[in-house]
Amino acid sequence: MTKTPVTIVGAGLGGLTLARVLHVHGIPATTYEAEPSAAARTQGGQLDIHEYNGQLALEAAGLTDQFRAIIHEGAQASRVLDRHGTVLLDEPDDGTAGRPEVLRGDLRRILLESLPPETIQWGRKVAGVRSLGDGRHELTFADGSTVTTSLLVGADGAWSKIRPLLTDATPAYTGTTFIETYLYNADAATATIVGSGAMYAGAPGKAINAHREAGGVLHTYVQLNRPAEWIAAIDFTDAAAATATIAAEFDGWAPELTALITDGDTAPVPRLIHTLPATHRWARVPGVTLLGDAAHLMPPSGEGANLAMFDGSELAQAIAAHPGDVEAALTVYEEAMYARSEAEAVDAEEILEICLGEGAPYSLAEFFRSAPESPSHAGRT
Numbered sequence: 450m451t452k453t454p455v456t457i458v459g460a461g462l463g464g465l466t467l468a469r470v471l472h473v474h475g476i477p478a479t480t481y482e483a484e485p486s487a488a489a490r491t492q493g494g495q496l497d498i499h500e501y502n503g504q505l506a507l508e509a510a511g512l513t514d515q516f517r518a519i520i521h522e523g524a525q526a527s528r529v530l531d532r533h534g535t536v537l538l539d540e541p542d543d544g545t546a547g548r549p550e551v552l553r554g555d556l557r558r559i560l561l562e563s564l565p566p567e568t569i570q571w572g573r574k575v576a577g578v579r580s581l582g583d584g585r586h587e588l589t590f591a592d593g594s595t596v597t598t599s600l601l602v603g604a605d606g607a608w609s610k611i612r613p614l615l616t617d618a619t620p621a622y623t624g625t626t627f628i629e630t631y632l633y634n635a636d637a638a639t640a641t642i643v644g645s646g647a648m649y650a651g652a653p654g655k656a657i658n659a660h661r662e663a664g665g666v667l668h669t670y671v672q673l674n675r676p677a678e679w680i681a682a683i684d685f686t687d688a689a690a691a692t693a694t695i696a697a698e699f700d701g702w703a704p705e706l707t708a709l710i711t712d713g714d715t716a717p718v719p720r721l722i723h724t725l726p727a728t729h730r731w732a733r734v735p736g737v738t739l740l741g742d743a744a745h746l747m748p749p750s751g752e753g754a755n756l757a758m759f760d761g762s763e764l765a766q767a768i769a770a771h772p773g774d775v776e777a778a779l780t781v782y783e784e785a786m787y788a789r790s791e792a793e794a795v796d797a798e799e800i801l802e803i804c805l806g807e808g809a810p811y812s813l814a815e816f817f818r819s820a821p822e823s824p825s826h827a828g829r830t
Contacts, residue, residue: 454478456588456598457767458611460487462553463653463741463757464604465560466717467745469510470765479567480604481588482828483574487561494668495524496556496754497548503755506762507685515559516551520662524550526646527816534642534703537814542646550646552662553754564621575610584736584775586614600775601737602764604757607723609743616732620723620746625801626680627749628671630713632659635667639815640704641711643667650706651810657706669709671695671717674805680719688716722748724802727794730787738779740764741796745790750797758785 455471457464460482468478475704484490498504498516507516525542561569578601581587586601603611607620632639642648643659650657654674659667673695685691695717696710710717725746741757764782771778803812
């Protein structure tokens, strides 16, 4: 048996921010992560980190300088196109938007490097969790080992193993799937149409979005409103056939756009978009709470990573501000988290409709024009 003051499940951005801010305040924590190492898989694409949440979390973590060192300069540019490649909106990166772009992997790295190595226990997949009463909980891992804790935080994402301790809510499919692929050596026409930052080309029910990442890599998310059964019928183990099926949905689109699908250098990967209710919350349960997607899963809108990091920072600061009173800390954290996550979830649902609804892509161009200061630049997660 091992007892730790704070036990965190999940070494994503939210869990690591929590561990780091606790460390800044001299509060020890242990984070259990199912992946065997930090390098076990790629960490996704580019994130825009916002002034009012993600950057505040990094400031609380004492990592502002490290964050500035990994910014991808020029990547805040945004373009909106129609299916023929006609440019409806072109916003250059003038450095004033307040949402600098970084690679998720780089951000995770600076968080990991800021923690004592023993903070993270890799290869510890949670198989089960149960309440022992009096605010204590026992985790059982896939290898049969167990730990007990008096403060458990589920930072373990959409399919959280910790969430059932608090609520019976489960993620529901939205009807939208993102299909991810990378293009490492784009031809000149495709590289030009994407531009220096993010490109959104849409129509009702479908879109091709791409981000230019470091080294000229084009990271594409194809968006389709389709039933889960339609996606399940595609054999993604046959990359060529899956690519052809997805590309067929964009017949008649500009070839510079469809090349982002057909010329991809990686096999297409489906990401079915699931959400929790915007009003998701739970009755206070002693000794346990959630953060990030485990607490408030919503459509991609540019807020997911920012909210997870801010949750981690706010929870850590609440714990530090209430020494010896875990329940007071969790109550303060949860009440504030419910309010901000509900507001962001409602906005995220509206943004998904703007991107893929009947008015797309003109509705998206108008969204950018009418709210250029908006930190939620459609679909950046």
